[in-house]
Amino acid sequence: MSSNLFEYLLILGDNSMILAHRLSELCGHGPSLETDIALTNTSLDLYGQVRNYFQYAAEIAPEQPGASEDSIAFLRRERQYRNCILLEQPNVDFAHVIVRQFLFDAFQNLQLEALLQSSDSQIAAIAEKSLKESRYHLRFSSEWLKRLGDGTETSHQKTQTALDYLYPFVHEFFDETEIEEIAAKEGYGAKLADLKPGFESILKEGIESATLKIPDSKPRFAQGKLGIHTEQMGYILAELQFMQRAYPNLQW
Amino acid sequence: MVAADFNIPDPAVETALSAVKDPEVPVLSIFDLGVVREVEVRDKHVAIKLTPTYSGCPAMDTIAMDIRTELAAIGYTCQIEMVLSPAWSTDWISEEGCRKLEEYGIASPLSAEMDKRVLLDGERLLPCPQCKSTNTKMISQFGSTACKALFRCEDCLETFDYFKCLK
Ligand SMILES: [Zn+2]
Numbered sequence: 538m539s540s541n542l543f544e545y546l547l548i549l550g551d552n553s554m555i556l557a558h559r560l561s562e563l564c565g566h567g568p569s570l571e572t573d574i575a576l577t578n579t580s581l582d583l584y585g586q587v588r589n590y591f592q593y594a595a596e597i598a599p600e601q602p603g604a605s606e607d608s609i610a611f612l613r614r615e616r617q618y619r620n621c622i623l624l625e626q627p628n629v630d631f632a633h634v635i636v637r638q639f640l641f642d643a644f645q646n647l648q649l650e651a652l653l654q655s656s657d658s659q660i661a662a663i664a665e666k667s668l669k670e671s672r673y674h675l676r677f678s679s680e681w682l683k684r685l686g687d688g689t690e691t692s693h694q695k696t697q698t699a700l701d702y703l704y705p706f707v708h709e710f711f712d713e714t715e716i717e718e719i720a721a722k723e724g725y726g727a728k729l730a731d732l733k734p735g736f737e738s739i740l741k742e743g744i745e746s747a748t749l750k751i752p753d754s755k756p757r758f759a760q761g762k763l764g765i766h767t768e769q770m771g772y773i774l775a776e777l778q779f780m781q782r783a784y785p786n787l788q789w
Numbered sequence: 790m791v792a793a794d795f796n797i798p799d800p801a802v803e804t805a806l807s808a809v810k811d812p813e814v815p816v817l818s819i820f821d822l823g824v825v826r827e828v829e830v831r832d833k834h835v836a837i838k839l840t841p842t843y844s845g846c847p848a849m850d851t852i853a854m855d856i857r858t859e860l861a862a863i864g865y866t867c868q869i870e871m872v873l874s875p876a877w878s879t880d881w882i883s884e885e886g887c888r889k890l891e892e893y894g895i896a897s898p899l900s901a902e903m904d905k906r907v908l909l910d911g912e913r914l915l916p917c918p919q920c921k922s923t924n925t926k927m928i929s930q931f932g933s934t935a936c937k938a939l940f941r942c943e944d945c946l947e948t949f950d951y952f953k954c955l956k
Contacts, residue, residue: 666873
């Protein structure tokens with residue numbers, strides 16, 4: 538049982554961590570000072586959530602004496618990471634960054650709201666803390682989605698292109714794995730199907746008010762939560778893990 | 790809560806803990822900031838419960854280290870526990886803390902409703918900590934740290950940080 542809880546914490550933590558890593562790549566490269574600071578602050582919030590999830594995961598880690606938040610974050614192999622593949626997609630341009638963020642924020646808000654009711658008090662506490670930040674992130678990404686979509690012809694077209702590319706990935710959020718099924722059944726996880734109507738309405742409102750169109754494309758085949766990633770993941774892990782692999786147990 | 794509310798038996802412990810400041814706002818003690826939840830003193834050992842401000846706030850690690858150092862200097866060991874729930878809110882910054890923020894040049898948190906009007910609708914009603922004029926304009930919703938936004942006073946022309954309301 539604790540093993541399923543451990544794997545469930547990895548799904549929650551890895552989504553935040555891989556997105557946080559992508560956002561951290563923008564540090565010093567944002568299109569303006571304001572957005573640069575905003576995106577790196579968002580990255581920092583997400584990394585904070587990851588620390589909470591992984592500290593807890595390390596505490597309950599089955600058959601892993603000596604596991605720590607760092608070993609969980611940095612020393613797994615690619616197949617052991619359980620993030621949805623939307624979050625590992627590259628920054629490309631500012632439109633991609635905002636669309637990816639909006640799609641995730643919408644999902645994460647609903648998931649955290651559901652996790653407030655988790656039967657596991659630590660998950661509920663992390664959700665309570667993270668939700669305040671996640672609401673702020675959603676506010677930021679929705680506003681920018683609107684500004685870009687309803688902006689100039691060029692910004693509109695670039696944002697629609699980003700949406701067309703990234704939208705097919707969102708279905709993976711709701712593609713329930715056995716881990717999530719057990720977590721929901723045992724009361725500590727969120728039932729994904731219950732989040733879908735809320736998700737669709739946030740998307741509809743956000744995308745329409747940005748004068749964009751929800752693509753009618755087919756869902757993209759995705760098994761990130763089962764450890765099957767896109768080619769992007771190797772590059773992410775190479776950078777993310779370099780220090781701990783090259784200098785084991787290195788500390789600041 | 791202010792330091793006195795914790796009924797710390799040894800005044801030296803209270804002084805030592807009050808000396809621990811938020812590294813990003815060095816005029817605020819951890820009591821002013823409202824991150825101290827519980828202090829329990831037994832013999833020469835202090836057990837402290839802290840609530841982080843923001844999940845990823847790097848100041849929390851520094852604060853924990855400073856608490857250990859200050860207490861070690863007066864011969865105490867300590868154990869620090871991070872408590873996530875109930876989650877910290879800017880309401881927990883003490884009155885004294887808000888006053889110190891303003892003196893330091895940071896505008897203190899408005900009510901949630903006013904905060905929204907200032908940050909989202911661009912209304913001008915945040916008092917400038919320098920000249921108190923409310924003719925102030927938001928420059929960036931995110932400031933030097935996650936908890937702050939950047940403003941400019943259109944009267945005295947100073948830019949200043951605003952400690953955003955978090956509830
Ligand atoms: Zn002024």
